[in-house]
Amino acid sequence: MSVALDLDLALFEGLCRLGDSTLVLGHRVSEWCGHAPVLEEDIALANVALDLIGQTQMWLGLAGEAEGKGRDADALAFRRDVWDFRNLLLVERPNGDFGQTLMRQFLFDAWHQPMLKALEASSDPRIAAIAAKAGREVAYHLERSADLVIRLGDGTAESHARMQSALDRLWPYTGEMMMSDDTDRALAEAGIMPAPDSIRPQWDALVAEVLSEATLKAPDQRFMHKGGKQGTHSEHLGHMLATMQWLQRAYPDATW
Amino acid sequence: MSSEWPLWEIFIRGQHGLNHRHVGSLHAPDAEMAVKHARDVYTRRNEGVSIWVVPSNAITASSPSDKGPLFEPSNAKVYRHPTFFDIPDEVGKM
Numbered sequence: 001m002s003v004a005l006d007l008d009l010a011l012f013e014g015l016c017r018l019g020d021s022t023l024v025l026g027h028r029v030s031e032w033c034g035h036a037p038v039l040e041e042d043i044a045l046a047n048v049a050l051d052l053i054g055q056t057q058m059w060l061g062l063a064g065e066a067e068g069k070g071r072d073a074d075a076l077a078f079r080r081d082v083w084d085f086r087n088l089l090l091v092e093r094p095n096g097d098f099g100q101t102l103m104r105q106f107l108f109d110a111w112h113q114p115m116l117k118a119l120e121a122s123s124d125p126r127i128a129a130i131a132a133k134a135g136r137e138v139a140y141h142l143e144r145s146a147d148l149v150i151r152l153g154d155g156t157a158e159s160h161a162r163m164q165s166a167l168d169r170l171w172p173y174t175g176e177m178m179m180s181d182d183t184d185r186a187l188a189e190a191g192i193m194p195a196p197d198s199i200r201p202q203w204d205a206l207v208a209e210v211l212s213e214a215t216l217k218a219p220d221q222r223f224m225h226k227g228g229k230q231g232t233h234s235e236h237l238g239h240m241l242a243t244m245q246w247l248q249r250a251y252p253d254a255t256w
Numbered sequence: 257m258s259s260e261w262p263l264w265e266i267f268i269r270g271q272h273g274l275n276h277r278h279v280g281s282l283h284a285p286d287a288e289m290a291v292k293h294a295r296d297v298y299t300r301r302n303e304g305v306s307i308w309v310v311p312s313n314a315i316t317a318s319s320p321s322d323k324g325p326l327f328e329p330s331n332a333k334v335y336r337h338p339t340f341f342d343i344p345d346e347v348g349k350m
Contacts, residue, residue: 038261040282044296144292151285 010186011124012067013086014193016076017183017229019059020087023077024237025108026052027244028095037098044144048105051137058130078248082238089228090173092237096166099152099159103166106145106210111177113142114202118194127192146210153214160215167211168219175224178203183229264290265315266298267308276308284309 030049036042060073071079090108095101116138119131152159178200180188188195211218227233247254261283267276279298284290290309298304318326330336 038283040284040293040297043300044293047296047300140295147288147292 007186007190008066008068010183010190011192012063013183014187015059015063015066015127016086017088019056019063019073019076020085021091021108022052022059023056024085024087024240025091025105026050026056027240028091028093029101029105031095032101041098045101048141048144051134051141055130055134055137058134062126062130074248078245079252082233082241083231085233085237085241086229086231087233087237088173088176089225089234090170090176092228092234092240093170093173094236096169097162099162100166100169102145102148102152103163104170105141106149107170107174107207108177109138109142109145110206110210111174111199111203112138114199114206115194118198122193123191146206149210149216150214153211153216163214164216167216171219171221172223172225176226176228179224179226179229181230261285263312264294264309265312266290266294267310268294268298268304269306269308270304272305276306279303281312287311 026049029045029052032042032045033049034042036045056077057073060076064071064073064076088108090104093100093104095104113135116131116135120128120135122128122131149163153163154160155163178196180196184193184196187193188198207218262285263281264284264287265281266279268279269276282290282293282297284293287309291307294307294309299307
C-alpha cells in the first residue's frame with residue numbers, strides 16, 4: 001500500500017473516532033429524554049444530545065466522503081456493527097444516575113473543547129470548518145457540565161458521595177482520550193489532527209481546577225482501559241446499538 | 257413539592273431594538289442557573305439575543321378582584337384617546 005492510501009485510511013479512521021464518539025454520547029444522553037430529574041434539565045440534556053448528533057452528521061458525512069465508497073453518515077451510523085465503531089470507551093458507559101451522566105459529560109467536554117480548538121488549525125479546511133462550528137456548541141456544554149459538577153460535588157453529602165463515586169467509576173476510561181496509536185501519529189504528522197497527548201496539559205489543568213472546586217478527588221489509579229478507538233468495546237455498546245439501529249436494520253432505507 | 261426550586265420569570269429580547277418580552281417561567285436553584293435553563297428552554301430556535309430572569313416572588317401583581325375599580329372607570333373616558341384632533345396634511349403619516 002502506498003503512503004497516500006495509508007493516509008486516506010487514517011483520515012477515515014480519525015473521522016470515525018470523532019463522529020462515533022459524538023454519536024454514541026449523543027445517543028446515551030438522549031436516553032434521558034423524558035426521564036431527567038426536572039423538566040429544565042430534561043430539555044437541556046436533549047439540547048446537548050441534539051448538538052452531538054448534529055456534529056456526528058458532519059464528522060461521519062466527511063468520513064463517508066473520505067472513504068469514497070458511497071456510504072453517507074446514516075449508512076455509517078446505522079449499518080455498521082459494533083466492532084466497526086471507533087468511539088472512546090468513556091462515552092459508551094451506561095448513564096447510571098444523573099451524577100454519572102454529568103461526570104461522564106464533563107470528563108468528555110474537558111477533552112472535546114481543547115480537541116476542537118486544535119482541530120480548527122487542521123490542514124484540512126473541511127475539518128477546520130466543522131471544528132469551528134462544533135466548538136461554539138461544545139463551549140456551552142463544558143460551561144454547563146463543569147458548573148453542575150461543581151454544584152453537585154460541593155453540594156449535599158448525598159450529591160457529593162454520588163459525584164465522587166461517579167468519578168471513581170469513570171476515571172479509568174479517561175486515559176484513552178490522550179493515547180496515541182499509528183493512526184493518530186499519521187494524522188498528526190500530516191497536520192490533519194492534533195496528537196492526542198497534546199490535549200493532555202489542558203485536560204489535566206481544567207479537570208484539576210473543576211474537581212478541586214467541586215471538593216472531589218481524582219482516584220490515585222494509573223490503570224486505564226483502552227481499545228475503543230480500535231474497535232474493541234465493552235458489552236454495553238452492542239446493547240446500545242441494538243436499540244439505536246433496529247429500525248434501519250429491520251426496514252432499510254425507511255422514510256417518513 | 258416543598259423541595260422544588262424557586263420559580264423565575266423569563267424575559268427574552270428577540271432582536272436588537274425590541275424590548276425584552278415575557279416568554280414564560282421556569283424553576284431553577286439560583287439566577288445563574290435560571291439564565292442557563294432559559295437559554296435551553298426558550299432560545300432553542302434562535303429566538304433571542306438577551307435574557308433577563310426575575311424571581312417570580314419579586315413581582316407584585318394587581319389583584320384580579322380589583323379589576324372593576326382599577327380598569328373599568330377608563331372605559332367611559334373616550335376623550336383620553338387622541339382621536340378628536342384633525343391632523344394637518346403636511347404632518348403626513350403618523
